[in-house]
Amino acid sequence: MEKLSPLQIERLKYQPKLPSSLAEGINGLEMVEGSATQSVRDQEQIQELFKNTYGKPVVTFKHSTMSKEAGVRNVGVILSGGQAPGGHNVIAGLYDALKQANSANKLYGFLGGPSGIIDGKYVEFDDKFIDAYRNTGGFDIIGSGRTKLETEEQFEKSLAVCKKLNISAVVIIGGDDSNTNAALLAEWFVKHNAGIQVIGCPKTIDGDLKNDQIEISFGFDTATKTYAELIGNIERDANSAKKYWHFVKIMGRSASHVALEAALQTQPNITLISEEVEEKKMSLESIINYMCDIIVKRADMGKNFGIAVIPEGLIEFIPEMKSMIANLNDIMASLENDSAFVNATTIRDKFDIVENRLEDNNAKVYASLPVLIKGQLLADRDPHGNVQVSKIETEKLLIEMISTRLEELKSQGEFIGKFNAQSHFFGYEGRCAFPSNFDADYCYSLGFNAFALISFGLTGYLSSVRNLTAPASEWVAGGIPLTMMMNMEKRHGEMKPVIQKALVKLDGPVFKQLEDNREDWAMNDRYLFPGAIQYFGPSCVCDVTTCTLQLERAKQLVNA
Ligand code: FBP
Numbered sequence: 001m002e003k004l005s006p007l008q009i010e011r012l013k014y015q016p017k018l019p020s021s022l023a024e025g026i027n028g029l030e031m032v033e034g035s036a037t038q039s040v041r042d043q044e045q046i047q048e049l050f051k052n053t054y055g056k057p058v059v060t061f062k063h064s065t066m067s068k069e070a071g072v073r074n075v076g077v078i079l080s081g082g083q084a085p086g087g088h089n090v091i092a093g094l095y096d097a098l099k100q101a102n103s104a105n106k107l108y109g110f111l112g113g114p115s116g117i118i119d120g121k122y123v124e125f126d127d128k129f130i131d132a133y134r135n136t137g138g139f140d141i142i143g144s145g146r147t148k149l150e151t152e153e154q155f156e157k158s159l160a161v162c163k164k165l166n167i168s169a170v171v172i173i174g175g176d177d178s179n180t181n182a183a184l185l186a187e188w189f190v191k192h193n194a195g196i197q198v199i200g201c202p203k204t205i206d207g208d209l210k211n212d213q214i215e216i217s218f219g220f221d222t223a224t225k226t227y228a229e230l231i232g233n234i235e236r237d238a239n240s241a242k243k244y245w246h247f248v249k250i251m252g253r254s255a256s257h258v259a260l261e262a263a264l265q266t267q268p269n270i271t272l273i274s275e276e277v278e279e280k281k282m283s284l285e286s287i288i289n290y291m292c293d294i295i296v297k298r299a300d301m302g303k304n305f306g307i308a309v310i311p312e313g314l315i316e317f318i319p320e321m322k323s324m325i326a327n328l329n330d331i332m333a334s335l336e337n338d339s340a341f342v343n344a345t346t347i348r349d350k351f352d353i354v355e356n357r358l359e360d361n362n363a364k365v366y367a368s369l370p371v372l373i374k375g376q377l378l379a380d381r382d383p384h385g386n387v388q389v390s391k392i393e394t395e396k397l398l399i400e401m402i403s404t405r406l407e408e409l410k411s412q413g414e415f416i417g418k419f420n421a422q423s424h425f426f427g428y429e430g431r432c433a434f435p436s437n438f439d440a441d442y443c444y445s446l447g448f449n450a451f452a453l454i455s456f457g458l459t460g461y462l463s464s465v466r467n468l469t470a471p472a473s474e475w476v477a478g479g480i481p482l483t484m485m486m487n488m489e490k491r492h493g494e495m496k497p498v499i500q501k502a503l504v505k506l507d508g509p510v511f512k513q514l515e516d517n518r519e520d521w522a523m524n525d526r527y528l529f530p531g532a533i534q535y536f537g538p539s540c541v542c543d544v545t546t547c548t549l550q551l552e553r554a555k556q557l558v559n560a
Pocket of ligand 1: 389
C-alpha cells in the first residue's frame with residue numbers, strides 16, 4: 001500500500017463544509033433566476049459570437065421542500081491550466097453531488113487537460129479513487145494541460161468522445177482562458193444540438209478571475225498563504241543576518257493580486273505593483289530609482305538588508321516594455337514558420353532578426369536588455385499567445401540594474417552602504433499545497449454546485465459560490481453566464497472573445513492598504529511572520545481568509 005504522511009492521513013478524513021442550500025441535498029433545490037445579462041464590453045460582437053448562450057440570467061439556488069426525481073447522467077470533468085490547491089476537492093464535490101442525485105450516475109475524468117476530451121483519454125471515478133484524493137493538493141488525480149479548445153475539428157472530436165461515453169455534461173475547471181474555452185464549447189454544443197452542457201469552475205492561484213459575481217478564484221487563498229509563509233521566513237532570516245537584500249518574484253501572471261496579498265500578510269520593505277507601474281507610466285529607470293532610494297536610505301540607517309516583493313508580470317506593465325512585448329508577440333507569431341529564424345545557429349542571430357523587425361523604439365528597448373532577458377523574451381508563447389512571464393527573470397534584471405546604479409551613486413559619494421542581493425521566485429511552491437480549510441470547503445462547494453447547475457439543464461455557466469467571508473453555511477450557491485464576463489482582446493495577432501482578466505484596482509481597498517503603509521514598512525521593519533498554513537486548531541488561525549477577500553467583501557457590503 002502507498003505510504004501516506006501523517007497530515008495526508010488526517011486530511012483525508014476532513015469533511016468539507018457546504019452552503020446550507022446545498023447541504024440539504026442535491027435533489028431538494030430550487031433555482032431562482034435573475035434578469036438577462038450582458039457581456040462586460042463589446043456586447044454586439046460577443047452576442048454575435050455566442051448567439052445561443054448569450055444574455056442568460058444569473059441564477060442562485062435555495063433549498064426546496066419538494067424533492068425531485070433525478071434521471072441518470074454521465075458527466076466528464078477536465079482540469080485545465082496551471083495547478084491550484086483544491087482542484088481535487090472540486091472533483092470530489094462534483095462526484096458526491098452526482099452520486100447523491102442518482103447512484104447510477106457516472107463521472108469520467110479526462111486526462112491531461114482539454115486534450116483528454118479531444119483524444120478520448122479518460123478514467124472513470126469510483127469511491128475508492130476519489131477517496132484517495134480528498135482534501136489533497138495538486139491536479140495529479142487526472143493531470144492538467146493548456147490545450148486551447150477552439151477549432152471545429154477539436155469540437156467534433158470532443159463530441160464524438162462524449163457520445164461514446166454517453167456524457168451529457170462537461171465540467172471545465174480552469175482560469176480565464178480555460179473558461180473562455182468552456183464558453184466556446186458550450187456555444188458549439190448548443191449550435192449543433194449535441195445535448196451536452198458545459199459548466200466552468202473558477203480556478204487560478206492568480207486571483208484574476210473575479211468580478212462582481214465571482215468573489216475569488218479557488219487556490220488563491222492557499223497559494224498566497226504559502227508564499228506569505230516563505231516570505232515571512234526570509235524576512236526573519238534577513239533581519240537575523242542583516243546582510244542581504246532579498247528580491248522575491250511572486251507568481252500571478254499579469255495581475256499583481258498574489259504579490260499584493262503576500263505583501264499585506266508579511267509587510268516587506270518594498271512591494272511593486274504592476275498595475276501602479278502602468279498607471280503612473282513608470283519607466284524601468286524610474287522603478288530602479290524608486291528602489292535605490294529606499295536601499296540608500298536604509299543603508300544610511302545602517303540597514304544593508306531588506307525584502308522586495310516583485311509581481312511576476314511586472315515586465316509587461318512597464319510602458320516601454322509593454323509596447324515592445326506587444327510588438328514582439330506579433331513578430332513571434334509571424335516567425336513561427338520562418339526558416340531563417342527557426343534555423344538560426346546562435347541566439348544572437350535570433351536577436352538580430354527580431355531587432356530588425358521590431359519598430360525602431362521597441363528595437364532600442366529590446367537591444368538595451370541583458371542577454372539573459374532578451375533570450376527569455378523569445379521563449380515560446382503559451383497556447384493562448386501570452387508571453388510566459390514565469391520564465392522571465394525580472395528579479396535578476398532588477399538586481400543587475402540596481403547594482404549598476406548603486407555603483408554610480410557610490411562613486412558620487414551618495415551611497416555608503418553594501419548591496420548583496422539574493423533572488424527568489426515563488427510560484428510552483430504554492431500551487432499544489434494541501435488546500436487550506438477555506439479552499440477545501442470552497443472547492444468542494446464549487447464542484448457540488450456545478451452538478452446543481454447541470455441538474456437544472458444549464459450550459460455556458462460558471463459555478464459560483466458567494467458571500468465567502470461569512471461561515472460556509474451562509475454561502476450563496478448559483479451560476480453566472482460565462483458570456484457575461486467576456487470582451488474582445490487581441491490574441492496571436494487577432495481579436496478574440498475572452499473572459500476579462502481582473503487586475504488590481506488602484507482605487508480599491510486592497511491596494512489602498514499597501515499605499516497607506518508602504519512608507520512605514522520601507523524604513524521601519526514591520527515584518528509579519530504568518531507561519532505555515534494550519535489545518536487543525538483554533539478557528540482564528542485555521543479559517544481566516546485572505547486580506548484581499550476580507551477587504552473587498554467589506555467594501556462590497558458597505559456599498560450594497
Ligand atoms: P492559470 O492561469 O492556468 O491558473 O495558471 C497560473 C500560473 O501559475 C501563473 O501564475 C503562471 O504564470 C503560470 O501558471 C505558469 O505556467 P506553467 O505552469 O505552464 O509554467
